[in-house]
Each structure stands twice: as structure tokens, then as C-alpha cells.
Amino acid sequence: MNEDYQKFLESKKHSIGNFGFKPTFYPDIAFDFQKYGIEKACIRGRNGNFYDTGLGKTLMELSIAYNIVLHTNNRVLIATPLAVAFQFIIEANKIGIDDIEYSKDGKFTKKIVICNYERLHLFNPIDFDGFILDESSILKNFDGKIKSICTSFAKKIKYRQLSTATPSPNDFIELGTSSEILGHMGYMDMLGKFFKNNQNSVDSGNRNIGEKFYLKPHAEKSFFAWVNQWSIMCKMPSDLGFSNDGYILPGLKVNDHVVKNASLLDIDGQVQMFNRPAKNFNEIRHEQKQTQKERCEKAFELANGKTSVYWCNTNNESSILKSIDKESVEIIGSQSIDKKEEILLAFANGEIKRLITKAKMTGMGLNWQHCNHTVFFPTWSYEQYYQAVRRFYRFGQKNEVTVDRVISDGQTRVLEAIEQKTKKAVELHKHLTINVNGSFVDNKKEFNKNIIKPNFV
Numbered sequence: 260m261n262e263d264y265q266k267f268l269e270s271k272k273h274s275i276g277n278f279g280f281k282p283t284f285y286p287d288i289a290f291d292f293q294k295y296g297i298e299k300a301c302i303r304g305r306n307g308n309f310y311d312t313g314l315g316k317t318l319m320e321l322s323i324a325y326n327i328v329l330h331t332n333n334r335v336l337i338a339t340p341l342a343v344a345f346q347f348i349i350e351a352n353k354i355g356i357d358d359i360e361y362s363k364d365g366k367f368t369k370k371i372v373i374c375n376y377e378r379l380h381l382f383n384p385i386d387f388d389g390f391i392l393d394e395s396s397i398l399k400n401f402d403g404k405i406k407s408i409c410t411s412f413a414k415k416i417k418y419r420q421l422s423t424a425t426p427s428p429n430d431f432i433e434l435g436t437s438s439e440i441l442g443h444m445g446y447m448d449m450l451g452k453f454f455k456n457n458q459n460s461v462d463s464g465n466r467n468i469g470e471k472f473y474l475k476p477h478a479e480k481s482f483f484a485w486v487n488q489w490s491i492m493c494k495m496p497s498d499l500g501f502s503n504d505g506y507i508l509p510g511l512k513v514n515d516h517v518v519k520n521a522s523l524l525d526i527d528g529q530v531q532m533f534n535r536p537a538k539n540f541n542e543i544r545h546e547q548k549q550t551q552k553e554r555c556e557k558a559f560e561l562a563n564g565k566t567s568v569y570w571c572n573t574n575n576e577s578s579i580l581k582s583i584d585k586e587s588v589e590i591i592g593s594q595s596i597d598k599k600e601e602i603l604l605a606f607a608n609g610e611i612k613r614l615i616t617k618a619k620m621t622g623m624g625l626n627w628q629h630c631n632h633t634v635f636f637p638t639w640s641y642e643q644y645y646q647a648v649r650r651f652y653r654f655g656q657k658n659e660v661t662v663d664r665v666i667s668d669g670q671t672r673v674l675e676a677i678e679q680k681t682k683k684a685v686e687l688h689k690h691l692t693i694n695v696n697g698s699f700v701d702n703k704k705e706f707n708k709n710i711i712k713p714n715f716v
Contacts, residue, residue, distance in 0.1 A: 277302055277303050277304060278303065278304030278305055278417070278418075279300075279301050279302045279303050279304030279305075279418065280301060280302070280304070280326075280330050281298075281301070281302060282297055282298055282301040282302075282322075282323075282326040283326065283329060283330075284322060284325050284326050284329060285297060285298075285322065286318060286322055286353075286354035286355070287354075288318075288353065288354060289315070289318060289319075289322065289354075290315070290496070290501070291496075291501050292314075292493070292496040292499050292501040293314075293315050293318060293319055293322075295499060295501070296308060296310065296319050296491055296493070296499075297319050297322045297323055297326070299491060300319070300323050300420055300491070301323055301326050301327075303489065304417070304418050304419075305418065305419045305420070305441040305442055305443070305489065306420055306421070306441070306489060306490060306491065307395070307420075307421045307422075307437050307441065307489060307490030307491070308320070308420060308421065308422045308423075308490070308491055309421075309422075309423060309424070309490055309491060309492040309493070310422070310424065310491070310492075310493045311424050311493065311494045311495070311649075312424045312649040312652075312653040312654070313506075313649075313653035313654025313655055313656075314493060314496070314506070314654065316393070316422050316424070317346060317347055317350045317393075318350055318353075318354060319422075320337060320347075320391050320393060320420065320422050321337075321347060321350060321351050321354065321356055321359075321371070322354070323389075323391065323420055324337060324371050324389060324391055325356050325358075325371065327388060327389035327418050328358065328370045328371060328389075331388040331389070331417075331418075333370075333387065333388035333389075334367070334369075334370050334371070334372060334386055334387045334388065334389070335370065335371050335372070335387060335388065335389035335390070335391065335418075336372050336374065336382060336386075336387045336389070336390050336391070337371065337372070337373050337374070337391045337393060338374055338375070338376050338379055338390075338391070338392050338393060338409070339373060339374070339375060339376070339393040339394070339624060340375070340376060340393070340394050340397070340621075340623045340624045340625075341375060341377070341596065341599055341600060341603065341620070341621060342599065342600045342603035342604060342607075342621070342625060343393060343394070343623075343624035343625060344361045344373040344374070344375065345361070345600075345604065346624070346625075346626060347359070347361075347373050347393075348360075348361060348373070351371070356371065358370045358371055359371040359372075359373065360372060360373070361373045361374070362374050362378075362381075362382075363375075363378060363596075363597075364378075364381060365378070365381030365382050372387075375596065376397060376405050376408075376409075377596060378596075379405075379408055379409065379412060380408060382412075384412050384413070384414075384415040384416050385415065387416055388416065388417055388418060389416065389417070389418040389419075389420075390412065390413050390416040390418070390419050390420075391419075391420045391421075391422065392409060392413075392419075392420070392421050392422065392440075393422050393423075393624060394422070394423050394623040394624045395421035395422055395423045395437065395440075396423040396424075396623070396642060397409075397623070406436060406440075409440060410439065410440050413440050413441075413442075414442075419440065419441050419442065421437055421440065421441065421490075423623075424645075424646070424649065434449075434486055435447075435449040435450065437490070438486075438489060441489055443488075443489050444485070450472060452478070453474060453475060453478045453481070453482040453485075454472040454473060454474055454475060454478075455472065455473055455474075455475050456472060479690070483690045492688060494688055505654075506654055508652065508653075508654065508656065509656060509657065509658060509659050509660070510659040510660070511648075511652050511659070511660050511662070512659060512660070512661045512662070513662045513664065514661065514662070514663050514664065515664050515666065515674065516557055516561070516663060516664065516665045516666070517666055517667070517668050518550055518553045518554050518557055518665065518666070518667050518668070519553075519667070519668050520546060520549055520550050520553075520667045520668055520669050542669075543639075543670060543672075543673060546667050546669040546670055547572065547573070547576075547636075547667070547670075548575075549667070550667035550669075551573070551575055551576050551579060552579060553667070554576070554636060554665045554666070554667065555571075555576060555579040555580050555583060556583065557665050558580060558634040558636075558663075558665050559580065559583045559584050561634050561663045561665070562584070562613055562632065562634050562663075563584070565613075565632045566609075566612055566613065566629070566630045566631075566632065567612075567613050567614075567630065567632040567633055567634060568606075568613070568614045568615075568616065568627070568630065568633045568634070568647075568650070568651075569584075569587070569613065569614070569615045569616070569633075569634050570616065570617065570618050570622075570633065570634065570635045570636060570647050571615060571616075571617060571636050572617060572636055572638055574591060574592075576636065577589050577591060577615050577616075577617070580615050581615060584613060584615075586612045586613055587611075587612070587613040587614065587615050588602055588605075588606070588611050588613070588614060588615065589614075589615035589616070590602055590603070590614070590615065590616040590617075590620060590621060592620065599620075599621075602614070603621060603625065606627070607625065607626070607627060607629070609629055618638075618640070618643035618644070618646065618647045619643060622643055622646040622647045622650070623646050625650050626650070626653065626655070627650045627651050628651065628653060628655045628656045628657070630650075630651050631651055631656065631658040631659065631660045631661065632651075632660070632661050632663075633647065633648070633650075633651060633660075633661075633662055633663070634663045634664075634665060635647060635648070635662060635663070635664050635665070636664075636665055636666070637664050637666055637670070637673045637674060637677060638673065639673060639676055639677075641676075641677055641680035641681060641684065644677055645681075645684070648660070648662055
């Protein structure tokens with residue numbers, strides 16, 4: 260009975276190591292660093308592929324999927340954000356993969372099946388031996404509905420791959436959700452091993468104010484070495500020891516435009532002598548409401564006559580922009596998935612001059628190198644800002660990209676927060692690159708003492 264119980268405990272453990280196979284297919288057009296990534300991901304079997312935008316994640320994901328098909332003679336499901344599926348079909352044709360289709364209803368006849376995250380519930384994991392999550396940072400919300408669906412779906416599938424350009428750029432603990440869905444160390448196990456609870460802390464030297472958990476100083480090297488056991492992070496090919504030729508981007512010009520808030524009413528309806536910077540989320544929302552018309556007018560002034568994208572945050576902002584800019588087309592949440600895809604495809608093909616959308620809906624996975632101007636209404640989210648800008652500022656862009664950020668004079672703290680989170684994202688990448696060859700041993704204390712039972716048992 261003890262041996263059976265030990266086997267039961269072993270089966271419940273999160274593990275790390277290689278669970279894959281040696282790949283046999285590499286596209287002729289793949290660069291050396293991409294072939295390296297394909298091989299490493301296939302050998303590991305369960306891997307996080309954190310390559311920056313424009314480094315060919317789609318090509319690598321398709322190559323990994325095709326290698327799983329060749330190895331298992333079974334199907335692979337690739338989940339993508341809205342309107343990204345067609346890009347996989349186009350890329351597959353380029354590299355000679357024709358056993359692929361986009362399914363909107365859960366039905367399929369090909370070995371490689373593409374679906375949107377919103378339609379994942381229509382599929383059965385029993386039908387697949389491989390599961391690839393494109394733009395997997397959608398998992399960052401630990402309590403999120405999509406994360407729960409993806410995690411339960413992946414549990415029964417042998418080969419799992421995550422792919423995104425921004426794995427938890429401003430919060431290290433979000434990497435726990437990625438590790439868990441891959442079947443490695445669980446989220447709560449990771450917190451206990453590498454992090455310390457920051458609540459009610461009286462540490463005067465605490466540099467992590469406002470964070471629920473922070474990385475233990477003595478565990479930093481082990482943490483980043485552990486992350487590198489199950490993922491690859493790459494901002495440039497040189498991070499993996501390859502040449503950067505052909506991957507030098509043109510310039511990125513960021514302009515900040517401040518609109519004056521003429522109202523002296525604060526969030527409680529009290530009259531102030533002068534406007535002061537908003538400090539918290541509620542005050543920011545109040546500031547946004549008071550200046551939405553002025554900010555939208557400024558946005559139109561900056562984008563008029565150009566091919567551009569307006570990134571707004573609320574339905575009111577979207578409606579105002581649409582009423583001002585008659586040539587623009589807006590995407591709103593109430594539209595059907597098919598309607599949203601139709602608009603996004605039209606913009607990608609140059610049929611729409613200016614697009615109004617929200618970063619939380621369409622900020623991931625889309626390639627818009629034909630456009631080199633955007634107007635962005637900043638929020639606290641670094642990831643939304645980074646991903647929105649990277650729709651244009653990515654490898655393959657031929658022109659300098661201009662980003663016009665429009666805020667009110669009370670929203671200066673939002674820009675400060677984005678700059679701070681940008682620095683933390685750089686820190687994450689630096690540590691992962693430095694520790695890319697580090698080794699991590701998960702030392703566990705084994706209980707080998709005799710169990711003393713009470714006399715009445």
C-alpha cells in the first residue's frame with residue numbers, strides 16, 4: 260500500500276525536464292536562431308517560447324506543430340487571438356504546410372487546427388496530441404476565465420507550447436501561470452520557493468511597495484535559472500548567440516501631448532482651486548471622463564490624413580472618435596467575432612484608412628507593418644502599451660514609427676508608471692539572458708522517518 264501511495268504522490272508532482280523528441284522538419288526559409296528555437300522546443304516537449312515581436316514566432320509555432328504531427332501522426336490545436344488565424348494560414352503556405360485549417364465551429368478535417376481563444380470550448384482535448392497557445396500572456400490573469408479553460412484543456416495533452424513576446428513584463432510572479440499550464444512547477448509552489456509575502460511588511464528597506472509578493476534576494480539566480488529550464492527568451496538573435504543582421508529596426512518616435520483639464524471638480528464633486536495629478540485608479544477614470552472630448556479632438560488632429568490606429572479605453576471615447584473622424588471604422592465589444600475579424604482583415608489589407616479599437620481586444624498578434632503611425636490613450640498597463648506599439652514597430656517595418664500619446668494634465672502618474680514598468684521589463688530580460696546557461700536543482704526534503712501512529716489506531 261505504501262508503494263502505491265508513493266506512486267500516487269509522484270504522479271501528482273509538477274515536473275521539469277525534456278518530454279519531447281528530435282524534430283525532423285525545418286523550413287528552408289528559417290534563420291539559424293529560429294531552427295535552434297524549433298529544435299529546443301520540440302526536444303523539451305513543453306516550452307515557453309518568449310520571442311520578441313517580428314522574430315518569426317508564427318513560423319516557429321507552425322514548424323513545431325508540424326513536427327508533432329510527423330512524430331505522433333495525430334492532430335495539433337493552435338489557439339490564437341482574434342483575426343490572427345489567417346496569418347497562420349498565409350505563413351503555412353509559405354513554408355509548404357498544407358495540412359492546416361481554421362475552424363470556427365469545432366469541426367475539422369486537417370491535422371493542424373487553428374481556433375480563437377473564444378472558441379476553445381468547442382473542442383475536445385482528447386482529439387489532440389499537441390496544444391500551442393499563441394500570445395499566451397493572455398494567461399496572466401490567474402483568476403481569468405480563459406486561463407482556466409486553457410489550463411484544464413492542456414492537462415490531458417502531451418505536448419504543450421506557449422508563445423508570446425511579453426511574458427509578465429512587469430510582474431515576475433505571472434511566470435507561475437505559464438509554468439503551471441506547461442505542467443512544471445505549480446503557481447503556489449513557485450511563490451513558496453522564490454517569493455516572499457509583502458503584505459503588512461515593516462521592512463524599512465523594502466523596494467517593492469505596492470506588490471503583494473516580491474522575489475527573495477537570495478533566490479534571484481535560482482529563479483531565473485529555473486525559468487530558463489522551461490523557456491527561451493529572446494529580444495534579438497544575439498541573445499541566443501546568433502547574428503542580428505536583418506533585425507535592426509528603424510526609429511521609434513514617442514510624442515506626449517498633454518490636454519488641459521478645464522474642470523475644477525474633483526471626484527467627490529468638490530470645487531478645487533487648481534487641478535492636481537490623479538493618484539489612484541478612480542481619480543484617473545474621473546480625469547479621463549472629464550477630458551474625453553478634448554483628448555479625442557487632439558487625437559484626430561494628430562491622425563488626420565494618415566493611415567493610423569486610435570487606441571482608446573472606453574466606449575464613449577470610441578463613439579466620440581467615430582463622430583469626429585468620418586473615415587474611421589471602430590471595433591466594439593458588442594460586434595460578433597466574425598464582424599471584428601472582417602474589419603481587422605480590411606485594415607490589414609489597406610482597405611480602411613483609420614481604425615478605432617481597444618488594446619485589450621486587438622492588441623496582440625496582428626501584423627500591421629503597412630502602418631507607421633498610432634495615437635494611444637495610456638493606462639496603467641505596460642503590456643497593453645507595449646503590444647499596441649509592437650503591432651507597427653516590429654521586424655519588417657521599413658519606416659520610422661510615430662507614437663502620439665495623448666493624456667490630460669492630471670494623468671502624469673500614468674506615464675510615470677509605464678516608464679517604471681518598462682525598466683522592470685528590461686530587468687527581467689537582462690536576468691533571463693544572463694542566466695540562460697544557469698542550472699537549477701529543485702532540492703526537496705524527503706520524509707524517511709517511521710510514522711508513529713496513536714495507540715487507538
